[in-house]
Structures are given as structure tokens and as C-alpha cells.
Amino acid sequence: MDTQFEECAEEIGRLQRCINDLVSLLALPAIWSGGDTSYIGRTVLDALMGMLRLDLLYVRLSFSGGDTSVEMFRIGDLRKQVGWPEEIGELLNRWLGDASKQWPPPTKIRVGVEDMSIIPLRLGLQGEYGMIAAGSQQADFPTQIQTLLLSVAANLTTIGLREAELRNEQSRAAAELDRRVVQRTSELAAANAELRKEIAERTLVEARLRHEETALRRSEARKAAILDSALDCIVTMDHESRITEFNPAAERTFGYRRDEVMGKKLADVIIPPELRAPHRQGLARYLATNEAHVLGLRIETTAMRADGTVFPVELAITRIAFDGAPSFTGYLRDITERKWAEEELRRSETFLAEARRLSSTGGFSKRIATGEIRWSAEVYQMFGLDPAEPLTHERMVSRVHPEDVHAFNEILKQQERGVDYEHDYRLLMPDQTVKYLHVVAHAVCDVDGDLGYFGAVQDVTQRRLADEALAKARSDLAHVTRLTSVGAMTASIAHEVNQPLSGIVTNASTCLRMLAADPPNVAGARETARRTIRDANRASDVITRLRALFSRREATVETMDLNEAAYEVIALSLSELRRHRVILRQEFADDLPPVMGDRIQLQQVILNLVLNASDAMSTVEDRPRRLVISTAAEDDDHVRLMVQDTGVGFDPQSAKRLFEAFYTTKSGGMGIGLSVSRSIIESHHGRLWAVPNDGPGATFAFSIPRTSEAVIRAGVSGPVWTSGVTDTPQIPRKL
Amino acid sequence: MVTRSLVSVVDDDESVRESLPDLLNELGFAVQAFSSAEEFLASDYVDRTQCLLLDIAMPGMSGPDLQLELTQRGQDIPVVFITAHGDERVRPRLLEQGAAECLFKPFSDTALLAALTTALQAG
Numbered sequence: 001m002d003t004q005f006e007e008c009a010e011e012i013g014r015l016q017r018c019i020n021d022l023v024s025l026l027a028l029p030a031i032w033s034g035g036d037t038s039y040i041g042r043t044v045l046d047a048l049m050g051m052l053r054l055d056l057l058y059v060r061l062s063f064s065g066g067d068t069s070v071e072m073f074r075i076g077d078l079r080k081q082v083g084w085p086e087e088i089g090e091l092l093n094r095w096l097g098d099a100s101k102q103w104p105p106p107t108k109i110r111v112g113v114e115d116m117s118i119i120p121l122r123l124g125l126q127g128e129y130g131m132i133a134a135g136s137q138q139a140d141f142p143t144q145i146q147t148l149l150l151s152v153a154a155n156l157t158t159i160g161l162r163e164a165e166l167r168n169e170q171s172r173a174a175a176e177l178d179r180r181v182v183q184r185t186s187e188l189a190a191a192n193a194e195l196r197k198e199i200a201e202r203t204l205v206e207a208r209l210r211h212e213e214t215a216l217r218r219s220e221a222r223k224a225a226i227l228d229s230a231l232d233c234i235v236t237m238d239h240e241s242r243i244t245e246f247n248p249a250a251e252r253t254f255g256y257r258r259d260e261v262m263g264k265k266l267a268d269v270i271i272p273p274e275l276r277a278p279h280r281q282g283l284a285r286y287l288a289t290n291e292a293h294v295l296g297l298r299i300e301t302t303a304m305r306a307d308g309t310v311f312p313v314e315l316a317i318t319r320i321a322f323d324g325a326p327s328f329t330g331y332l333r334d335i336t337e338r339k340w341a342e343e344e345l346r347r348s349e350t351f352l353a354e355a356r357r358l359s360s361t362g363g364f365s366k367r368i369a370t371g372e373i374r375w376s377a378e379v380y381q382m383f384g385l386d387p388a389e390p391l392t393h394e395r396m397v398s399r400v401h402p403e404d405v406h407a408f409n410e411i412l413k414q415q416e417r418g419v420d421y422e423h424d425y426r427l428l429m430p431d432q433t434v435k436y437l438h439v440v441a442h443a444v445c446d447v448d449g450d451l452g453y454f455g456a457v458q459d460v461t462q463r464r465l466a467d468e469a470l471a472k473a474r475s476d477l478a479h480v481t482r483l484t485s486v487g488a489m490t491a492s493i494a495h496e497v498n499q500p501l502s503g504i505v506t507n508a509s510t511c512l513r514m515l516a517a518d519p520p521n522v523a524g525a526r527e528t529a530r531r532t533i534r535d536a537n538r539a540s541d542v543i544t545r546l547r548a549l550f551s552r553r554e555a556t557v558e559t560m561d562l563n564e565a566a567y568e569v570i571a572l573s574l575s576e577l578r579r580h581r582v583i584l585r586q587e588f589a590d591d592l593p594p595v596m597g598d599r600i601q602l603q604q605v606i607l608n609l610v611l612n613a614s615d616a617m618s619t620v621e622d623r624p625r626r627l628v629i630s631t632a633a634e635d636d637d638h639v640r641l642m643v644q645d646t647g648v649g650f651d652p653q654s655a656k657r658l659f660e661a662f663y664t665t666k667s668g669g670m671g672i673g674l675s676v677s678r679s680i681i682e683s684h685h686g687r688l689w690a691v692p693n694d695g696p697g698a699t700f701a702f703s704i705p706r707t708s709e710a711v712i713r714a715g716v717s718g719p720v721w722t723s724g725v726t727d728t729p730q731i732p733r734k735l
Numbered sequence: 736m737v738t739r740s741l742v743s744v745v746d747d748d749e750s751v752r753e754s755l756p757d758l759l760n761e762l763g764f765a766v767q768a769f770s771s772a773e774e775f776l777a778s779d780y781v782d783r784t785q786c787l788l789l790d791i792a793m794p795g796m797s798g799p800d801l802q803l804e805l806t807q808r809g810q811d812i813p814v815v816f817i818t819a820h821g822d823e824r825v826r827p828r829l830l831e832q833g834a835a836e837c838l839f840k841p842f843s844d845t846a847l848l849a850a851l852t853t854a855l856q857a858g
Binding site for chain 1: 748755757761794820841843
């Protein structure tokens, strides 16, 4: 944007200088009036040398059809390279040759050590008034502008010479006439003839003049083209603040037609009311004292459109270099969009700062090569450190919770690998309070290829405490519903325990009787004793499972096999299912990936789904009460467990409400089983859902993430919070 | 040689079918075990069975169902129910419906012997 603008400004400056130079050239005829031909030559030489910074300018002025001529030249910095003008004269002569016979071509001649481009310009259509040769060592010479200025100068010089010659001729003719009138009337006729001849010539010259005027108009047209095609608004005004030019860009921007505003006061047209007085004062001061505050500067101000709306502009004002009353050109650019973008940026920065403040988030950056760390004010506040003091590793670590210092330093080491990371650690503040921080850092390479990090630090203490409270509540509720579920199974559980106990008693009795026989049946006794032990183990297993379900203990997360967990639940509920004449089929996937979770809570969910399915089929008499429990690995790194029944199913419209607390379709249920189940599954980052079957019944299923490879390999989880007060499942976040 | 009374055991629990016959043998009975009511009905032991040790809850035909079926067939075999569901309320109803006894698992060998003795005397 800036580069473009500077190029544009440079181009405008160049064109402006060109216009100024043109105006200066056009002023030359005014100062020539009455001057002789060498004066014309001198002023042209001086003007062109000044404007074009030429190294060499040569003028040959011819009179009387080429019989006599005057030569002049100016040398720029060439004087440093060659000793004497004569040497240049020699070079020029060689190039010119006999110019009257053959017009010399543009050339390059060697002057000193450098080449100089020389171009010739005719004075008069055939060069009958001589020539101008301009030379420059600039590589791009002649530029379009230089050519334009030189040709205008040549044309003007021709006119000047012709006029001067005419004056001479006229005065000579008049003198002659007088002398002849006094001396001999006979010569009057000849003089008259001479005069007529002069008049004829004059007619010719006028025709030429008209031709030159056409050329001038052409260059005016060029100027107009520049004004028309300029992207910026170009508005010129005279010393009375009247608008003298208003280009198409200005018409588009301000909503005025050029002819509406030409000659009007600038202040009344495009200057907002509150800026009109300063504008008038500034102009008056400049006219009185030549003291300018805005000329040549790029300033930002406001302007007003035809419909009265005010908008920001960038403005540069230059004075048009011209003798007489000053006039000014203003270049204006509508910067509404830029201003808006700047404002947007400021606003979003404010929003960001506000968002940071509200979400207790701070930012940091770090350059690995230098170890230089920058913190936002929020991070200093989290650490309780003074931003005024230098930030050292020791100061940082002094706040990190002692149990987390090792992990914290590990992360610092890992930064050198240049990978993005997320991690959590605690701060132990001087007043012994603990803060939980969550850090997300993004590795970046700067322009030099140096590694650095940008990151956000969030104080998640409040969230963490809320999570803990929620987990505690969930755990309590889960325990209560577990007791409820198991309570509902009392009869089945008694059966489950009594069965092996019965085996124990029977076998033990048999054993005793075999030993008491005469002779004792030792082999039989051994066999029954073995069965006694087996049944005792079986009873023990049942008790262990029951104890687990009844237990109220901290939630623990472990890598576990969902098939195995489901199998244990089935083992406990088999009698219950049998009692309800439910036919069970297990479809467990082989090689099911392990999951990360709380075994008891997940078993509670499975038990709940199984008992619900069994209940749903309790009134079904016209079809088999079939229950299918299946497991499967899903594509998206999840493991799924489905419980499908052939029961009464549910109304699709109430599908949503199924998982709401205290929503129940059962007379004996509290309606919290499914809502607790869903809460458990969600705490495992999983999903629990229900769909009606194509046939009778419904399918309830949940899916939870499989243990990530990294956890299986390392045997550790991401977060390092291990405080004993929590009842929250330690589910690893994404590593 | 005294002919031993034939006691048929019908229970879906394998460990019962494994342990109970041994004890019954020790107590001096001849034993035949079946895993379901249907299996028993299909066998040729129905006529020879002098006492039935019958589980209440089984997949398919339940214990009381079998008892009813036998009554309807005119097979008046004394029945001793055995159950692991410790619900005392079922006992009076079963006795009312003609069961000789109802034993709750786990039961002792003396309780079993007493029940069988009662049943066989009734038979």
C-alpha cells in the first residue's frame, strides 16, 4: 500500500514538475518581447539547462535563410571531465558536419570517460532557423517529459526568432521606405513590392504559428489526460480559493460534476464547515507572509461529499510554480476504508484484551535461541510476579507447585523440539493457595528461521474446582443408583451366592460321609473336596463383584478391557435374566482395543442397560425375550457397547427425554438410571444413545474413546494432577 | 440286595447335577440327573422315578410347570423343590400345591435326607 502510494506520489510529483516547466516555458515569449535573437538563445539555454539538468545544450540560430548564424552552448558537469569548451565544440562540429545539407541523427559521443546521448531539434520546419542539440549522460535520456519540454522549447524559440526577425525586417523596411520617400519616389514601387513580399512571408509565418499552437494544444491535451486518469482526486484552486480544476476521480469521490464546482469557493464545496475557518486563515496567512503549514506535507483530515457526509482523506497540497498570484494543487485520497480497517483492528484488540480478562487468559512468547520470554500482564498476575523485575527461570519455577516442577522443566526442554504442545500444571502461591493453569503453545519460525513459541495461559482453577464438585456429585449419585440397581437384584444376587454355597455344603457333606465309610472312599472324598474349593472360589468371586458394585470409593481410571467388564456384569445378572426368562446372546468383538476408564462406573452403566432391557421385556409374552450384548471397535478410535432387546421399546418422540433425570416409564423406577449412565459416559468423553429397533424393542449403546497409543506405550496420562482430594476420573486429555 | 429308591435331580446348574448325586449315593439312593424339565420328560426315567428333586427357576419349563405337567399326565411323583432364591413366601404355596418339601439352598445333608424320607413315605 505504502509503496504503491509512494510510487504514485513520485509520479504525480514528476508530472507536476513537468506542468510547472511547461508553464515556465510558455512564459518565455513574454520576456523575449523586444529582445534580440541572442537574448532569445540565452534565455532558452538557461531555462532548459535549469529544467532538464542537461550536460550539454547547443543552440544555433540562423537568420536570413541560413546565411548568418549565431552559436551558443552551455555545459553542465562536463566541465569537470574536459578542460575546454573548445574540445566540446570540436566534438559537436564533428557530429554536426554540414547540417545544412544533411540533418544529423541522434547520437552518442564519448566525452571524457562516459558516453553522452545527444538529440537534435530543428528550429523551424526544415531547420531553417537553426537547431537545438541537447546532450545528457543520464542513461534514460531523453525521457518522454524531456522530449516534450525540448520540443515545446524548440517550437517557442522558433516563434520567438521569427518574431524577432520580423521586427528587424519591419524596422529595416520602414527605414528604407522613409529614405526612399524622401529620396526617390521611383524606388517606392520597389519598396512596395518588397513590402508585399514581406507581407506574404508574414502570412506564411502566421500559418506556421497556427501550426505551433496546435502542438501546444496537444500538450495541453496530454495534461488533461493525466488529470483524467489520475486515481487520486486532483483539485486546483487559485489564490482566492476558487476551484480551477476538478478531475474525474474528484467527481467520483465527492459526487459533484466538474462544471458544477468550477469557479466556486473550495471551502464551500468540499471542506466540512468546521474546517472552513482554519482553511481561510491558513490561505490568508500564506498569501500575506508566505508561511505555509500544510504545503508539501501529507496530512490526514476530513472532507465533505455533495450529500454532506464527511469522510477521512489524505491530503497533499503543492503550490503551482508560476509567476503572479499563487495557485495550488491538492491531491486527495479517500481513506475511509483504511481508517475503518484501523478502527476494526483497534476494536478487535480491545475485544481480545477484554476476552483475556474475562476468561483469565494471558499470553506469552518465547525465543528459544535467546531464551527471551515475554508475558502479558495477565500471566504476571497469575504468577503474582512483578512485571518490573526481570523474568528469570528461577522466578518462574519459584511459583510452580513442587510436585509439578519436574514436568514443568520437561516441557521447557521439549520446547527445543519445536512442536506445539498443551500442558497443565499447578502454581503454589506464597499464601499456599493452589492455582491450576492450562497452557496451549504454538511453535513458530520467525523470518530469520529462529524457533519461537506463542501461547496462551489460562487460569482454570475455578473450572477445575467446579469440575471436582461436579465429579463428586456425580460419583455420589452413581453410588446411590448403584445401590438401587443392586437392591432391585437382591433375589437374583441371593441366588448367585446361594448356588455355590449349596455346592459347598453338599460337597462337604458328601466328603465327610465318604471319609466316614468303612473303608473310607478317599478318592471320592478328594474329588468332592476339590469341588468344595471350586464352589467356594465361585462364591468368593460373586462377593468380590458385589462388593465392588456396592463400594463407595474414589473413581480411578485405568486401562481396561470392556469385554471383560461386560462379562462380569453378565455373570452377576445371569440369574436375574433367567428369572425373567430372558435369552441372552453375547457378541463380543475379538481384539477389542482397551479403553481408559473407571471400571466400576462403566460396569454400572452396562448393568443399568441390561436391567432396563430385561424390564422392558417383562410383559412380553408373544415373542422370545431376547437380549443381545455386543461390543465393537469403531472407526474413529472409539469402542462401542450395544444392548439390544425385544421389549416394549420407546416412543421415538420421547427419545430425548429418556436420559432426563426422573423421567421413567416404569412404576418402580426412580428414573435416574439413564441420566446417571449418560453422565458417567460423558465424563469418559463418550456418548450414550438409544434407537428404536426395526422390529420390536430398542437398542441402547455407548461409545467411549479407546486408550491412545501414547498412553499404552508410556503408561502415563497427560495431566499431572494427582492430588488425593479428587474424585474425578483422571481422563487424559488429547496428548 | 435292597433296591435303592430312584431319585431324579432336575436342575440347570451343572455344579448341582455334579455334587448332589454323589451325596444322594452316599445317603443310599439311586440317582439320575437332568439339566431341564424337558429332558426329564423325554427320558424313560419318568415312570421309574420315586422322588423328584426339582429346581424352581429354569430356562424353558420351570419346576412348578413340570410338577403340573406330571399331575396332568397322572404321574404322581413326590416332589422336593430346591431353590437358590431365598424367598420364604414361595414355600407355603408350593406345599399347598402338593410339594413334599421345599429346600432353600444351601441345605444340609440331614435336611435333604429328612425331606426325601418324608417324600418317599408320602409316595
